Amino acid sequence: MHFRSGVFGSGLLTLSRHPITEAAFHQYTCAGDPASIHCGDYLAAKGVGWTRLSTPSGPLDVFNTHLHANYSHKYDKPQGQGPQGAAEEGVPPPAVDDFAAFRMAQVLELARFVNSVSGRGGSLGAVLGGDLNAAPHTLEAAVLRSLLPQLRDSWLEGREGSSGDPGHTCKAADNSFQPRRQVPERIDYVLTSLKVSGCQLALKRTPDGYSFSDHFAVHTRLTLPDAPLPPPPASASSPLTAPASDGNPSRRAALLSSAHGVVAEGAKRAVQASAGHISFALIMIMQAAFMCVFEPVMTTMGHTINPIMRLLIPAAAALLALGAGLMALVGFVADAGQARSLQQAQQQLAVALEGARGAEAAGGGGAGTAGSKGTASKRR
Structure with missing residues (x-):
């Protein structure tokens, strides 16, 4: 399933050996700066694609996305509203690049779309994969984890090989492509509610010895449950107003406060x-x-x-x-x-x-x- 959008396209493609029974695409309304033609994010019209797969165990929701790029990788001092400040609350410092607000707004749209689709029930679970253009230590990643607590990072749960491997998917040391505007980071993810049986980086080299792209692929093996999950209760809250999943409402408030500041400035x-x-x-x-x-x-x-x-x-x-x-x-x-x-x-x-x-x-x-x-x- 190729999700077409914009002038350049967001480059989202979902391939499956199982039949695709439903599909949809949500284009992010916060696309980027229209005048930054050299970046191309606005013209790409990025978004999130959804496919429902018919597996032998039942239907499975798969989401594929690409968020706005971070071209400067600059971060502000931690900001928060907690009693001891953001550092004590564990809130990452916000990004201060010109497109931080668009990326944060896309995180909100992504969480809302995933929860609205997967929240209908009748599915084995959800898998969200893509280039989030945000490392695990960033504010965007922390906010997304807070809004999608049911999805876990497959790299952290099923990493294979050396425990000290940072898992850099972009500008990795052994990648033949070294984009100048990027830094070595893990910004490509497979987040899932399913059981992770293994995760590793893949598609590193072609037969000729070159990298397939400037990003490595994330290969995750998942175990499907025996039966679909029941639908959530009708009174379930939206992801923005639901109780903090980690039992720490102070940290959730600090995260939302910092995210609000980023979007307000943008x-x-x-x-x-x-x-x-x-x-x-x-x-x-x-x-x-x-x-x-x-x-x-x-x-x-x-x-x-x-x-x-x-x-x-x-x-x-x-x-x-x-x-x-x-x-x-x-x-x-x-x-x-x-x-x-x-x-x-x-x-x-x-x-x-x-x-x-x-x-x-x-x-x-x-x-x-x-x-x-x-x-x-x-x-x-």
């Missing part, structure tokens, strides 16, 4: 980018108008225009008008659309953060774990 930048492109379009329109009246004004004043200039002036005016139209389109449509998507994610995080702080106050900070933990376990 929304502000998107609004500024929209205003900047619109202002630039107005300037270009005024320049084009000046070009249109330049020759008549000069003629009225008794000046003679060079024949070559008479040809260049209309051409310049046309180019300026075309550029103004493109800038206005980017500002009014593309930038404004991304700003609204980020603002919506910001609002959703604000609601979830309010609920998490209420749970933290009711549970007395890090205490009050048994009830929430039992509820979360029952929902899984």
